[in-house]
Amino acid sequence: MIFRKPCSLLIILFAVFNLIFLKKAKYSKTSLILMGCIASPILLELLLFWNNDSFVKGLKAIEKSTSLIVFPLFIIGNYKRVKFFRIVEIYTLATTFVLLFFFIRFVIVFPELINKYLGGTDLWEMGYKFSDSIGIHAPALNMHLAFVSVCTLYFVFYSFSNREKTIFKIGRIAVFILSFFFVLFVNTRMALVNVLAGFIILLFLDLKAKINLKKLLLTSLALLFLLGGILFLFIQKNPYMKEKYSTATFAYMDKVGKLDEIDHPEVKVFNSLVTRLSIWKSAWELSLKNLPFGVGASDGKKELVKYYKQTNQQFLAKYKFQTHNQFLDSFLKFGFFGPMIVLLYIFTIGYLGYDLRNAIILSFFLLFFTSNLTDDFLLRFDGIAFSGFWFSIFSSYWLQQKTTLYKDPVIV
Incomplete structure (x- = not known):
């Protein structure tokens, strides 16, 4: 695994073996x-x-x-x-x-x-x-x-x-x-x-x-x-x-969606909660714009990175962050379903x-x-x-x- x-x-091999029986x-x-x-x-x-x-x-x-x-x-x-x-x-x-x-x-x-x-x-x-x-x-x-x-x-x-x-x-x-x-x-x-x-x-x-x-x-x-x-x-x-x-986890919570205002965000908030919240905020906004069926299974990350650039979130765009939330990721890709x-x-x-x-x-x-x-x-x-x-x-x-x-x- x-x-x-x-x-x-x-x-x-497991599938082949079981097909035989x-x-x-x-x-x-x-x-x-x-x-x-x-x-x-x-x-x-x-x-x-x-x-x-x-x-x-x-x-x-x-x-x-x-x-x-x-x-x-x-x-x-x-x-x-x-x-x-x-x-x-x-x-x-x-x-x-x-x-x-x-x-x-x-x-x-x-x-x-x-x-x-x-x-x-x-x-x-x-x-x-x-x-x-x-x-x-x-x-x-x-x-x-x-x-x-x-x-x-x-x-x-x-x-x-x-x-x-x-x-x-x-x-x-x-x-x-x-x-x-x-x-x-x-x-x-x-x-x-x-x-x-x-x-x-x-x-x-x-x-x-x-x-x-x-x-x-x-x-x-x-x-x-x-x-x-x-x-x-x-x-x-x-x-x-x-x-x-x-x-380290709860730093800069007032900078959600504004990570570029932090000096060297890749050093200070790369794995912090504020970065996840900024990603989720963008994913939620983009998902709402693509209802009811989402952007497609193969296009979620591409469209999200494009949205980072459109909203001038250069730090998120530079590192091409994925959604980091399965529920939001599925909402973005497949809409309501x-x-x-x-x-x-x-x-x-x-x-x-x-x-x-x-x-x-x-x-x-x-x-x-x-x-x-x-x-x-x-x-x-x-x-x-x-x-x-x-x-x-x-x-x-x-x-x-x-x-x-x-x-x-x-x-x-």
């Missing part, structure tokens, strides 16, 4: 509805394909979303074979150890950056440099890592509640600490907020049903102590975190988690929903494949639980 080319190749896939009315929800973003692109100025760029936009057809078609079609917790466990372990390998590689290959980091200089760039070294955008990488960290904590609690051997408990705790460290090291704001929110959901939803109040309080205090210790040690080595999460489809896509995940009272699914929903408020992950291959895969897994798990409660006859 983290690496686009291997991920693309594996999706192709297509007769084994079974579909019901309910599963077809879920498949439609998962495929809704690409179906919207196909429906409004005529609105693209460029045929080739329109096809390229659709190509990034083909996993939203492949995953639900074959995963949900074989939902009875999906082993939900086993897949989550393998995914979290594999991702954590892959990141550990690339972290060790980063330390060896870029010792000068590590020395700067340990010396307390240019701390703001470290997470982005690490992400660039493995070829992925830092917020996208940390979206994966935040989900992994929540899942590893789930398996720590699972280990204790099921009284696994001490060696397994220690191993699971070590994997959790590693995964949480990587979230802190990449250090993107939304991921850190979401991973902490995921921990809270896990504590008060999943554990509340399994252990008594006294044990819950003791577990909460132990977790708070562990996380507090990790955060304290990390902030001691990375004092820029204090500035990043306070003054865009935000409706994004809401359908994301909130269906939330419904599955709520209906199952499943902390892992609810944490994923919160993570993906909030991440798309400050970025546009249904525009990026990694966000599309990541969400499409897990949405299909969650749907399969939901179908497994519900087929014991009511009959859902196979129609295909």
Whole structure:
């Protein structure tokens, strides 16, 4: 999932393998509805394909979303074979150890950056440099890592509640600490907020049903102590975190839409909230001018940059900022239909988690929903494949639980 080319190749192999055994896939009315929800973003692109100025760029936009057809078609079609917790466990372990390998590689290959980091200089760039070294955008990488960290904590609690051997408990705790460290090291704001929110959901939803109040309080205090210790040690080595999460984020809030009035905005507000608000303001204004069908899937960024120039926002035009909000991006590209489809896509995940009272699914929903408020992950291959895969897994798990409660006859 983290690496686009291997991920693309594996999706192709996955599709070919499943086509060979297509007769084994079974579909019901309910599963077809879920498949439609998962495929809704690409179906919207196909429906409004005529609105693209460029045929080739329109096809390229659709190509990034083909996993939203492949995953639900074959995963949900074989939902009875999906082993939900086993897949989550393998995914979290594999991702954590892959990141550990690339972290060790980063330390060896870029010792000068590590020395700067340990010396307390240019701390703001470290997470982005690490992400660039493995070829992925830092917020996208940390979206994966935040989900992994929540899942590893789930398996720590699972280990204790099921009284696994001490060696397994220690191993699971070590994997959790590693995964949480990587979230802190990449250090993107939304991921850190979401991973902490995921921990809270896990504590008060999943554990509340399994252990008594006294044990819950003791577990909460132990977790708070562990996380507090990790955060304290990390902030001691990375004092820029204090500035990043306070003054750096909320600086120059009176300059929304007027960033060129700031002296050297690329230094002072490149990643600040005021820059996002300025982008969103422009995207909103441009979207309203292109109702009801938007500017087209292939033309969103081009038209937005053109609008920056028209409104004399040279800083935004120079760096060609994308929308950084999936709801606004879809509104700009597809008009009224865009935000409706994004809401359908994301909130269906939330419904599955709520209906199952499943902390892992609810944490994923919160993570993906909030991440798309400050970025546009249904525009990026990694966000599309990541969400499409897990949405299909969650749907399969939901179908497994519900087929014991009511009959859902196979129609295909």
